Amino acid sequence: MSDLLRVESLTKHFAVQQTALGSRLGGHVMAVDDVSFTVKEGETLGLVGESGCGKSTTGRCIIRLTEPTSGSIFYEDRNIRELRGKDLKAFRRQAQFIFQDPYASLNPRMTIGEIVSEPLVIHQEGTRFEQQARAKELLDVVGLNPEHINRYPHEFSGGQRQRIGIARALALNPKLLICDEPVSALDVSIQAQVLNLLGELQHDFGLTYVFIAHDLSVVQHISDRIAVMYLGKLVEISDWKALYAKPHHPYTQSLLSAVPLPDPKQQRARERIILEGDPPSPIDPPSGCRFHTRCPIAKDICSAEEPKLREVAPGHSAACHFAALNPVPIGIARPAEFTPIVG
């Protein structure tokens, strides 16, 4: 499979304070700092990290909702940062976004028929009648009753609203979907339904996903590969099985140790790695390795020199000075064959 998306040295800094006349005071938030990865056609890349690590900003940069400070994003070998006018509109047909909050992502003054067919209206596809028919078809695809086309979003529950958001994203037959924590605002039982729906849609329509989440137990369901971010940096990226079996970066290890295991014996036997303190401020990130202030195995070199992302095994890279020495973490017992918990 070829690369559908290639992100190279993506960097986004936000100015902290802006005065009325546009001059800038204070520092910059290093939301995303020199992040590179690729996404193959038809696969799902899980993008994981705690709040404020820049994973959503990365997703928004990919579909040009946020302008990056520097770096390049190639979609089918075209740099999307250079797209203007017609080309940008054409790219919008290819890449769509699913939002985290289903209560904020649907316009309360539009019927769900209008919401789902809006992409067709914007891109002038078909007659009104055809748009209406397509909207009904899409509602059916995401498991909603097409007869509800004239209802308003406030008449639906969170899970139903998220399905409407998915239907809207699918309207133009995109290839790439950026899912920004699409289930974190939903009940656990509804989460499983929506995750399964996303899986089925990927299978049926050959979609490529960038799946953003703060919860490794959610991404493990859907991801082929997983990228872990910490404070604007990519710290580890790998095939999901390898990442769960042998996490190299101490941050990934601590994240994995927080995922509850279904077997209580294993859960009790496991040693949890509890990180101390809060993540440092992204306005003034720590020197060297950004994780060294909370890392259980940090040495002198970690505060002096920034570790580069390097390959520790085929298709598995980590940004840690001790990555190769630290392959199997203490106390993380992962079952060799993983079975889903939800569903």
Add this chain to the structure above:
Amino acid sequence: MKDYRSGMPSTPPFQPDEQHAGHENRTLWGDAWNRLRKNRLAVIALMWLVIVTAAAISADFWVPQVFGSPTVFSTSGAAELRLKPPTLAHPMGTDDVGRDLFARVIYGSRISLTVGVLAVVVSLVIGLILGSLSAFYGGILDAFIMRIADIFLAFPYILFAILLLSVLPDNLRGITPVFLTIGILGWPSIARVFRSSVLSVKENDYVEAGRALGASDIRLMLRHILPNAVAPIIVYGTMSVGGAILTEAALSFLGLGLPPGSPSWGGMIQDGRIYLTSSPGVVLWPGLAILSTVLAFTLLGDGIRDALDVKMKD
């Protein structure tokens, strides 16, 4: 479909909830109207405004025939007709030159309502455009527009209006300069209210979703932001009509509004001021007309605010 990552059950068929059955196609505006109908004060205010408007529109067909012209007065036998107390023929009495007060109050509602509504329309057109540009694009444009608004707000309102109207040549006096002046002076408040409302609405994900779909700025503004940001403006605009009527009355009282002799409520109070002790009706009736109409607009605006507040949902 079923072989997608074994172990995951396929999506169960979705059960639509039927709790909204019978409320098919309920819109948010429809909900607001239902809430407004339950507010007794607002309904009374609305009915009063409908009566006043109906009287103003239909005045030509019955008022002059029954009560006499509001402007023309006969010179013959004027003395007997001057400053009469209310009778059946003249339910509010007559003024100092024998014109029927009821006719003048009815015709005065034409002027007051026209000036009030058109002044607010002028404010709305300027205020909505500048307020939305300011909030939508931000940056230097925002700073520029808001500083101009600040300059307007720094002037004493009535003094500014007096200045604008007093430089106007006499042959141009009429309704148009009055509502234009009031409207132009009223835009900064509308722009500010709308700007803050747009600022909060444009942060919503559905605006971002529209942008991600490739919607143009105009579409985002008209389809997504405006319908969700307009509620405070409806309230503010309704109340502003009352304020504009008051300003027109004040300007007419000061002799700067409409030409002398035209039946404007403020002008009638000015004309009747000297007879206040002997025939208080000359001042009282137009005063009551101003009071009731302005109060009705304020109460209606209040009711609309409550009706549009989703948190007060029944």
